[in-house]
Amino acid sequence: MPSISNLALAGLLAAGQGVSASLVGAIQLEKFIKQETPIALQGILDNIGPDGVKVPGAGRGLVIASPSTSDPDYFFTWTRDAALTFRTLIDDFLFGNKALEPLINDYIYGQARLQTVSNPSGTLLPNGAGLGEPKYLKDGSRYNGNWGRPQRDGPPLRAISLIQYSNYLVSKGQKARVKDEIWPVIANDLAYVGQYWNSTGFDLWEEVNGASFFTTQAQYRSLVEGEALAKALGLPCTACAEAPQVLCFLQSYWNGKFVTANFITGAHNRGGVDANTVLGPLVAFDPAAPCDSPTLQPCHPRMLANFKNFVDTFRDPALYPINKGIPQNKGIALGRYPEDTYYNGNPWYLITLGSAEYLYAAIASWEKSGGITITTTSLPFFKDLYPLARVGTFGKLHPAYHIIKGLIKTYADSFVAVSQKYTPKDGMMAEQFLKSEPFSPISARNLTWSFASFVGMNHRRQGHLPASWVPKDGVKLPDTCVGTSVRGTYAPATQAGAPNVTIPCISNVLFQLNASTYYGENLYVVGNSPTLGGWDLETAYPLMSSRYTAERPLWFATIPLEMEEGVTTLRYKYARQQDCGQAWIVEEGERVLEVPACAKDGSEEVLAERDEAFVGPAGSPGGC
Ligand code: NOJ
Ligand code: NOJ
Numbered sequence: 201m202p203s204i205s206n207l208a209l210a211g212l213l214a215a216g217q218g219v220s221a222s223l224v225g226a227i228q229l230e231k232f233i234k235q236e237t238p239i240a241l242q243g244i245l246d247n248i249g250p251d252g253v254k255v256p257g258a259g260r261g262l263v264i265a266s267p268s269t270s271d272p273d274y275f276f277t278w279t280r281d282a283a284l285t286f287r288t289l290i291d292d293f294l295f296g297n298k299a300l301e302p303l304i305n306d307y308i309y310g311q312a313r314l315q316t317v318s319n320p321s322g323t324l325l326p327n328g329a330g331l332g333e334p335k336y337l338k339d340g341s342r343y344n345g346n347w348g349r350p351q352r353d354g355p356p357l358r359a360i361s362l363i364q365y366s367n368y369l370v371s372k373g374q375k376a377r378v379k380d381e382i383w384p385v386i387a388n389d390l391a392y393v394g395q396y397w398n399s400t401g402f403d404l405w406e407e408v409n410g411a412s413f414f415t416t417q418a419q420y421r422s423l424v425e426g427e428a429l430a431k432a433l434g435l436p437c438t439a440c441a442e443a444p445q446v447l448c449f450l451q452s453y454w455n456g457k458f459v460t461a462n463f464i465t466g467a468h469n470r471g472g473v474d475a476n477t478v479l480g481p482l483v484a485f486d487p488a489a490p491c492d493s494p495t496l497q498p499c500h501p502r503m504l505a506n507f508k509n510f511v512d513t514f515r516d517p518a519l520y521p522i523n524k525g526i527p528q529n530k531g532i533a534l535g536r537y538p539e540d541t542y543y544n545g546n547p548w549y550l551i552t553l554g555s556a557e558y559l560y561a562a563i564a565s566w567e568k569s570g571g572i573t574i575t576t577t578s579l580p581f582f583k584d585l586y587p588l589a590r591v592g593t594f595g596k597l598h599p600a601y602h603i604i605k606g607l608i609k610t611y612a613d614s615f616v617a618v619s620q621k622y623t624p625k626d627g628m629m630a631e632q633f634l635k636s637e638p639f640s641p642i643s644a645r646n647l648t649w650s651f652a653s654f655v656g657m658n659h660r661r662q663g664h665l666p667a668s669w670v671p672k673d674g675v676k677l678p679d680t681c682v683g684t685s686v687r688g689t690y691a692p693a694t695q696a697g698a699p700n701v702t703i704p705c706i707s708n709v710l711f712q713l714n715a716s717t718y719y720g721e722n723l724y725v726v727g728n729s730p731t732l733g734g735w736d737l738e739t740a741y742p743l744m745s746s747r748y749t750a751e752r753p754l755w756f757a758t759i760p761l762e763m764e765e766g767v768t769t770l771r772y773k774y775a776r777q778q779d780c781g782q783a784w785i786v787e788e789g790e791r792v793l794e795v796p797a798c799a800k801d802g803s804e805e806v807l808a809e810r811d812e813a814f815v816g817p818a819g820s821p822g823g824c
Pocket of ligand 2: 265274278280281404406649
């Protein structure tokens with residue numbers, strides 16, 4: 201049989217490319233990957249507390265998204281970024297980097313504690329709502345600012361990472377430790393998935409509310425794997441019974457041509473093309489699952505069609521000048537979604553690299569299953585790379601198998617080459633790089649997730665594959681989808697280091713404030729309750745302006761007030777935050793409220809109302 205590389209070369213020749221030029225490119229790519237691998241790994245470690253050199257003050261085991269403190273301020277820990285980063289670190293550990301184990305243990309400790317932190321999404325007890333909080337301050341305390349919350353991908357992603365490590369421990373005979381220490385963390389997250397998978401939440405980009413393919417796919421995997429782990433430990437997982445319904449819902453994102461990334465509540469301008477649908481299958485990847493599995497693996501015909509549709513969207517030079525003139529069979533720079541305006545909407549390293557990882561994963565599945573099946577749905581994807589492609593199944597004995605595999609590997613590499621081209625000499629990866637001249641890095645520098653995406657991409661490129669999770673006897677797809685939900689039970693994972701919190705004493709108070717504001721100005725309540733930031737303006741409680749009219753300049757919020765032990769009098773002030781970082785305008789006098797006795801059962805009843813008007817000067821725009 202002719203060697204694979206010879207056939208790949210033949211493929212390149214067929215595509216009419218200069219062999220010497222592509223060989224030079226291939227050698228440079230290998231060199232880049234070799235250099236970047238330790239840089240990326242170190243880049244991750246530098247951003248994890250308490251010892252990460254770039255993130256002083258970060259709590260133990262907490263992953264800071266980026267050391268950047270302004271434009272943008274990413275000096276926070278996001279549950280999603282952290283879980284995805286540890287997915288890759290745990291992989292790296294399982295592939296032989298034993299030095300990472302203490303860090304993995306710090307992660308477990310950090311997450312067990314975070315689960316108990318009361319926050320604007322809610323609390324752990326009694327209903328788990330607090331688990332949907334997207335981000336926390338560097339030391340793990342609550343972030344009160346306005347944000348797209350809740351985000352429901354954090355708990356399943358965290359569960360997936362922790363299950364990955366737990367399965368390893370179980371295989372090493374450490375069942376008891378998993379049961380006592382790690383399972384309680386996982387169990388909270390699974391309970392959350394089972395209870396809220398059918399409730400709306402914000403997408404991974406923190407912008408649109410509704411349901412999101414990425415989130416649903418992660419939710420499904422977490423329940424299936426959770427069930428298997430529970431079984432191994434001899435424990436129940438009530439939430440896990442929701443899995444078939446989540447899988448049913450997952451199918452509904454396919455629109456006949458591509459995967460619509462989100463079902464969005466309210467008005468929006470999104471066409472549905474979104475990297476969320478490429479990143480989801482990376483999380484759900486199981487090299488042993490068949491390509492037609494409804495778990496929607498990277499090699500699924502629909503997902504390949506979707507991949508092509510996603511990539512092609514960014515080939516438009518009017519959208520992305522950076523991709524101008526790049527032929528259809530070569531990788532390009534990729535961003536979140538075409539309508540993106542964040543930093544003007546640019547390519548992201550983690551998406552460009554994630555797309556390479558996607559293709560390596562698909563190749564791994566074909567290798568395992570022993571062939572490539574091309575359907576009418578996936579044919580256009582294959583034709584871009586191999587114009588002679590046709591519908592059919594091509595086993596490993598068929599020459600087309602090797603040609604196609606070689607071409608797809610080359611295609612995958614070309615996405616890595618794009619990120620190589622736009623990575624500065626020192627190897628530091630920001631969040632984005634400009635879509636137009638000078639194509640330089642922009643937004644958060646040293647983004648942990650960018651580095652993790654590089655390491656994760658390279659695992660797959662090297663043939664390091666994750667453990668299988670899709671049941672060997674297939675998965676059950678119900679005949680009809682029903683939006684069910686099962687109420688969860690939650691408890692602090694004290695063995696892992698969580699404080700032994702109890703149901704918090706919360707009194708819901710409706711604050712209504714008349715205050716005329718200009719566009720860009722925001723209003724907050726600050727005061728002596730932790731909910732109100734404990735007098736710290738940076739963590740004051742934001743009011744909403746969604747009912748603001750010219751007749752009634754209303755700012756309001758129903759605030760779940762938590763008071764410190766023994767304190768029943770709330771002291772507070774309203775504060776205006778200006779648009780360009782000018783000084784805050786804070787009321788002079790203190791307001792006082794006798795806080796009604798709290799509801800111990802997590803009830804959402806509003807116990808008191810305030811109707812007040814701002815006392816003090818108006819703000820003025822900074823003109824930034
Ligand atoms: C910060 C979010 O993280 C980012 O995804 C979003 O685009 C911007 N806020 C603007 O909403
Ligand atoms: C913005 C991204 O949209 C979001 O997904 C991410 O969690 C944060 N940045 C932090 O990296």
